[in-house]
Structures are given as C-alpha cells and as structure tokens.
Amino acid sequence: MAKIAAALRDRGTPAEEVRETNMAWVFLTRDAVFKAKKPVRSALSDCRSLRARRDACNEELRLNRRLAPDVYLGLSRLTRLQGGSFAIDGDGATAEWLVHMRRLEAARFLDQAIRSGDATPGEIAAAADRLTRFHAGAARPPIGHFRYLGRYRHEIQELRHLLNEPPFQEFAPHLDRLAELLDQFLADDIGLILSRLDDGHVVDGHGDLRPEHVWLGPPVLIIDCLEGSADHRALDPYEEYATLAMECAALGARGVQEVLFERAAMVLGPVPPPRLIAFYTVFRATLRTRQALAHLLDPTPRTPEKWVPQAARYLALAEEAALSLEGG
Numbered sequence: 001m002a003k004i005a006a007a008l009r010d011r012g013t014p015a016e017e018v019r020e021t022n023m024a025w026v027f028l029t030r031d032a033v034f035k036a037k038k039p040v041r042s043a044l045s046d047c048r049s050l051r052a053r054r055d056a057c058n059e060e061l062r063l064n065r066r067l068a069p070d071v072y073l074g075l076s077r078l079t080r081l082q083g084g085s086f087a088i089d090g091d092g093a094t095a096e097w098l099v100h101m102r103r104l105e106a107a108r109f110l111d112q113a114i115r116s117g118d119a120t121p122g123e124i125a126a127a128a129d130r131l132t133r134f135h136a137g138a139a140r141p142p143i144g145h146f147r148y149l150g151r152y153r154h155e156i157q158e159l160r161h162l163l164n165e166p167p168f169q170e171f172a173p174h175l176d177r178l179a180e181l182l183d184q185f186l187a188d189d190i191g192l193i194l195s196r197l198d199d200g201h202v203v204d205g206h207g208d209l210r211p212e213h214v215w216l217g218p219p220v221l222i223i224d225c226l227e228g229s230a231d232h233r234a235l236d237p238y239e240e241y242a243t244l245a246m247e248c249a250a251l252g253a254r255g256v257q258e259v260l261f262e263r264a265a266m267v268l269g270p271v272p273p274p275r276l277i278a279f280y281t282v283f284r285a286t287l288r289t290r291q292a293l294a295h296l297l298d299p300t301p302r303t304p305e306k307w308v309p310q311a312a313r314y315l316a317l318a319e320e321a322a323l324s325l326e327g328g
Contacts, residue, residue, distance in 0.1 A: 001025050004036055004078055004096065007086040020302060023047070033101040034076060034088070035060075044228030054097040059227045061099060067134055067206070067222035068215075076100040104215050104223075111211035114253045123216045124256055128241075128263035130220040131209075135237035136267050138203035143234045148197050149186065151232055152283060156182050159290050167296035167307075171289065171315060178286045178318055181325045185279050192276045196236045201268070207233035209244045211251060237264065238272050242280040246321075247288075250313045278324035285318035 001018070004027060008015050015027040015034075023042060027034045037053040047053045057075055064072045076089050078096035086095060106112055110127065113119035156179050163172040186193075196202055206213070207226025215221040226233055241264055245257030261271045271277070292311035295301045 001036075003086045004034065004088075004098070007078055007088045008034065010085070011088055028103060031103055032073075033103050035099040035101065036078075036096055042228065044226075044232065050094070050097070054094075056227065057097045057099045060225075063225040063227050063233075064223055066138075067130075067225070071102045071104065071221055071223060073100045073102060101223075104221070108216045109212055110214040110216060110248070111251060113216055114211060114248060114251045119216070119253065121255075121259060124259045125263055126218070127214050127216065127220050127222075128260045129267075130222065131240070131244075131260075132237070132264045132267040134222070135203050135205065135240070135264075138205060140200060140202065141204045141230060141234045143197070143202070143231065145194055145197070147231055148202070148234060149190070149193070151234075152182070152186060152193075155283070155287055155290075159286065162290065162294065162297075165297060167293045168290075170308075171293065171311065174315055174319065175286065175289065178282060178322060181322055182279070182283055182286065185275075185325055189275065189279070192273060193279075196238075196272065196276075201236055201238075202234055203237060204230065205233050205235040205237060205240050207235065209240045210247045211244070214244070236272070236280070237268055238277065239280040239284070242277050243284045246281050246285050246317055249317055250288075250310075275324060278321045281321035282318050282325060285314045285321065289314040289318060 004025070005015050005018065008027060008029060013029040013032065015029055017028040019026040019028070023038055023040065023045070025036045025038065027036075035057075037047045037056050039048050039053065041048055045052075045056060047056050054075070061072050061075065076098040077094045078098060079087050079090040079092040080095045081087055081090055081092050088098070107116070107118075110119060113123070159175060159179055162168050163176060168175065206222060208224065209222075213222055213224045215223065238261070241260040242257065245260055248254075248256040265271050289311045292307045292314060295307045296304060301307070
C-alpha cells in the first residue's frame with residue numbers, strides 16, 4: 001500500500017484518502033481512483049498471485065463498464081524503476097495491477113443523498129429506470145436449479161456455522177429463527193424461486209447493489225459490481241431491487257421499494273408474489289447482519305464500534321420482513 005501511495009505522490013497526484021476493504025485498497029486522488037486487489041483468498045476469489053490480481057482487475061473493468069462505461073478507465077500498473085522506486089504506468093517490471101477509475105462527486109451517491117435529505121423521488125425513479133434497462137438487456141446465465149439454489153443454501157449454512165462465535169451470540173436466537181424460516185421457504189416454496197429461473201427472468205446482474213454504488217448523476221451510474229462469482233450475480237432483478245430497497249431502509253429511506261417496483265414492472269413485467277419478495281428481503285438482510293458481525297472475528301477489526309449497531313439495523317429489517325414468511 002505504501003508503494004502505491006508513494007508512486008501517486010511522486011507523479012503529482014497524491015491520494016487524498018485511502019480506503020481499505022476486505023479484498024482491496026482504494027486510493028482516491030483529486031480526480032481519479034486507483035484500486036489494488038489484496039493478495040488474499042476469499043470464498044469468492046483467490047487473488048494471491050499477481051496474475052490472478054491482473055485477471056480480477058480486468059474482470060472488474062469488464063463487468064462495471066456495463067453500468068458505468070466512462071468511469072472505469074482502464075488497467076494501470078505499479079512498476080518498479082531502476083534504483084528500486086515505483087511509478088504508476090512507468091517503465092520496468094509490473095509490481096502490481098490497478099483498476100483506474102474516474103472519481104465521482106461523493107455527495108451524489110445515493111447513500112449520501114439519503115443521509116443529507118437530498119434524494120428526490122425523481123432521482124430514485126431515474127435510478128430505477130437505469131437499472132431496469134440494464135436488467136432487460138443483461139445476459140441470461142446458463143445456470144441449473146442446483147447451482148441457482150446453492151447460493152441461498154450456502155449462505156444459510158455459513159450463518160449457522162458462526163452462531164456460536166462470540167460476536168454472534170447476542171443475536172444467535174434471532175438469527176437461528178431467521179435461518180429456520182429461510183430453510184422452510186426453500187423446502188415449501190421452492191417453486192416460487194425456480195419459476196423465476198425457468199421463465200427466463202434470472203440475469204447476470206450487479207450482485208451487490210447498495211446505495212453507495214448508485215451515483216445519481218446525471219446521468220445515473222452504477223459502480224462496484226460483484227466480480228468474484230458469476231453464480232452470485234445470477235439473480236432475479238427483483239431480488240436486486242429488494243436488496244437496494246432494504247439497504248435504503250437501513251439508512252432511513254423507506255419509500256424506495258415502491259418506486260423501484262413500479263418502474264421495473266413497466267419494463268420487466270409483473271412484480272413477483274409478495275411472499276417471494278419477503279424471502280429476498282429476509283435473505284439479504286440476514287446476510288448483511290452476518291457480514292457486519294463477521295468483521296468482529298478479525299483480531300484487529302476496522303472501526304469495531306460500527307458493526308454491532310449496523311448488524312442490529314439489518315436484523316430489525318430482516319425480522320420485519322420475516323413476518324410475511326411466518327405461518328406459510
């Protein structure tokens with residue numbers, strides 16, 4: 001990380017901010033963003049080799065140019081110069097690969113606009129229209145029933161494995177109940193899920209649609225697709241909309257789902273049954289609860305004070321949606 005920061009400083013574009021995620025370092029300069037993959041392995045990707053990180057950067061460019069073509073500018077290199085110093089796109093051997101992006105105004109991201117009270121119904125509708133155009137033209141992945149259901153089953157199983165860990169113990173009774181409801185839905189209402197696949201509604205989507213990935217523009221741009229696993233991007237568009245609506249509700253904006261569904265229905269056809277929407281919402285809110293608490297499994301978690309309150313917000317949304325699943 002220090003080598004990249006030094007190379008940016010030496011070229012006269014120092015990083016104003018450096019952000020760290022589980023899988024990447026992100027360097028924000030005045031006008032650009034450079035993202036480097038960490039040399040680590042996760043459940044969805046293995047970036048331990050330099051070649052794997054190059055391939056992951058290229059895949060990130062390919063996927064995100066579907067929704068933000070002029071933001072994802074290309075692939076850059078951290079290069080080793082004679083004498084041992086480093087440069088961005090200089091001569092010499094490649095020491096690291098970087099995704100090079102145009103920096104967008106932070107205040108125009110949907111999460112920031114919700115927090116400031118500046119997000120308007122018209123802007124939400126414009127974002128919905130951008131998403132539905134994307135989903136209408138997206139590829140239909142060749143995925144069978146077993147693989148399609150595998151994402152849900154895997155995530156529920158991962159949750160159960162963590163319930164005895166200290167960060168989860170306070171929430172364990174609630175999460176165990178939610179896992180039971182999700183499992184019961186997969187047993188009793190599997191036809192609702194598979195009909196969306198069999199009828200051709202499932203697409204190669206975004207995969208991780210959150211307010212912080214929606215730039216209100218104009219024009220609307222959507223960034224940061226999930227690139228690690230095609231199976232995790234094989235989604236009913238209405239699951240993506242339910243996810244985004246749930247994330248907006250976690251920030252205090254509860255009217256987003258109505259706008260998203262209304263606009264989507266005009267392009268993609270009728271909204272699926274409310275029980276399936278409830279399943280999508282419970283599944284995603286429960287997943288985000290787990291992901292928040294899992295940060296505390298790290299011996300030195302980033303911003304440790306953040307994760308329990310965040311988990312509690314997602315858990316409340318999961319339990320609210322779960323009322324529609326109880327009692328069959």
